[in-house]
Amino acid sequence: MLDELCDLATRVRLLAKSEPGARALRDLLPTRRAMLYFTQPSTRTFLSFNNACHILGMRTSEIRDPATSSEVKGESFEDSIRTFSSYVDVIVMRTKESGRAAQAARLMNNIPRPVPVINAGSGSDQHPTQALLDIYTLDRSFEGNGSIDGKVIGMMGDLKRGRTVRSLCYLMRNYRGVRLVFIAPEQFAMEADVKAYLDEHQIPYTETTDLAGALPTLDALYVTRMQTEWDTAGESRAVDLSRFSVGERELTRLKRDAIIMHPLPRGPEIDPVVDQDPRAMYWRQERNGMWMRVAVLIKIFAAESRLLEAEPR
Ligand code: NCD
Numbered sequence: 238m239l240d241e242l243c244d245l246a247t248r249v250r251l252l253a254k255s256e257p258g259a260r261a262l263r264d265l266l267p268t269r270r271a272m273l274y275f276t277q278p279s280t281r282t283f284l285s286f287n288n289a290c291h292i293l294g295m296r297t298s299e300i301r302d303p304a305t306s307s308e309v310k311g312e313s314f315e316d317s318i319r320t321f322s323s324y325v326d327v328i329v330m331r332t333k334e335s336g337r338a339a340q341a342a343r344l345m346n347n348i349p350r351p352v353p354v355i356n357a358g359s360g361s362d363q364h365p366t367q368a369l370l371d372i373y374t375l376d377r378s379f380e381g382n383g384s385i386d387g388k389v390i391g392m393m394g395d396l397k398r399g400r401t402v403r404s405l406c407y408l409m410r411n412y413r414g415v416r417l418v419f420i421a422p423e424q425f426a427m428e429a430d431v432k433a434y435l436d437e438h439q440i441p442y443t444e445t446t447d448l449a450g451a452l453p454t455l456d457a458l459y460v461t462r463m464q465t466e467w468d469t470a471g472e473s474r475a476v477d478l479s480r481f482s483v484g485e486r487e488l489t490r491l492k493r494d495a496i497i498m499h500p501l502p503r504g505p506e507i508d509p510v511v512d513q514d515p516r517a518m519y520w521r522q523e524r525n526g527m528w529m530r531v532a533v534l535i536k537i538f539a540a541e542s543r544l545l546e547a548e549p550r
Contacts, residue, residue: 335360
């Protein structure tokens with residue numbers, strides 16, 4: 238499935254380069270409508286889903302501020318979701334609370350007109366479509382250098398509260414011989430549930446606070462920001478972020494064909510001078526997000542065969 242999605246994303250990306258290709262894509266799902274329910278701040282995930290829908294000719298409605306929805310009148314979450322489902326063919330949702338997308342999906346399993354639910358970020362728990370675009374970015378980046386199999390992937394920053402790294406860890410069981418290196422301040426180390434999952438699936442990982450020592454061993458460094466919005470008493474401020482940041486000095490220790498990723502938005506953990514380095518992959522990663530979300534929508538609506546017809550022979 239991951240290989241299929243990556244392949245789909247690439248086909249869409251190439252097709253979209255030409256005017257006839259872009260038109261053919263727009264004719265794939267013109268009768269489908271999406272609800273973008275994003276009650277937690279979002280720039281990239283929202284915009285990439287919104288544009289992914291439009292690339293496929295879909296129409297979108299959105300709620301971004303719960304204060305503008307009937308939830309303020311006391312309507313339950315489940316009734317609100319059921320209402321959205323009455324008007325659209327897919328619900329894409331991001332919420333501050335974890336488990337909401339799963340709750341919405343369970344509800345859909347029990348109503349006569351269910352629509353698919355896509356989790357676009359659930360609290361500090363999961364961000365599955367980010368993990369898909371991260372896989373796509375890794376896959377593309379390692380094209381000339383084997384594949385994801387056997388690579389050493391470092392994950393750095395607030396691993397405790399960052400949902401992107403959590404979701405990405407889960408997908409690693411689909412690759413052979415991947416090793417993970419968690420580089421984090423002790424108080425923001427990867428949570429036990431993810432480590433238990435890795436143990437269960439025999440995915441080796443190490444934990445360290447020493448970025449300089451880890452750098453030369455890595456094929457990819459996935460940097461994340463401190464998730465300060467979850468602080469209850471300024472916990473993030475106690476961290477010496479300079480030890481968990483990438484700048485010119487770190488670049489000299491990183492392999493020449495390694496890549497640097499970041500789900501964005503970034504804080505001080507990546508110096509903007511790094512953007513000029515060919516190993517900086519995060520802006521491409523951001524754009525990959527749109528192609529991967531197009532691929533996810535094509536898959537959900539089973540439009541692969543129509544895509545094939547749109548492709549030049
Ligand atoms: C991430 C998120 O919202 O979890 N951003 C994103 O979706 N690209 C990462 C973050 O906010 O740190």
